[in-house]
Amino acid sequence: MxxxxxxxxxxxxxxxxxxxxxxxxxxxxxxxxxxxxTSHVLQLLDVGVFKSEKNAWRNVLTHYRDTG
Incomplete structure (x- = not known):
């Protein structure tokens, strides 16, 4: 099956x-x-909850890239 x-x-x-x-x-x-x-309407977790986590990871990775 x-x-x-x-x-x-x-x-x-x-x-x-x-x-x-x-x-x-x-x-x-x-x-x-x-x-x-329509992601702002249909994917509320991506827009609200995960956006702040995504931004935090972006900051960590940018810092790592810039400082080695």
Whole structure:
């Protein structure tokens, strides 16, 4: 029995290509496209909670890069 996976993808045009869709189908992956330019509404954790963590990591990595 082959397991089907769901991949939730940002609906930007760069991800809506025939090769992406064919690759997903060949690997039993169902694609679910979020409407483009809606992350501020649909991905509240990314916008609110994870944004501060992402910024903190960016600062750490920038400091590491700059100081060696």
């Amino acid at each position: 082959c397991k089907t996976e769901l991949l939730i993808v940002n609906g930007h045009n760069s991800r809506l290509t025939i090769p992406h869709i064919e690759l997903a189908c060949a690997n039993n992956i169902k694609l679910f496209y979020l409407p483009a330019h």
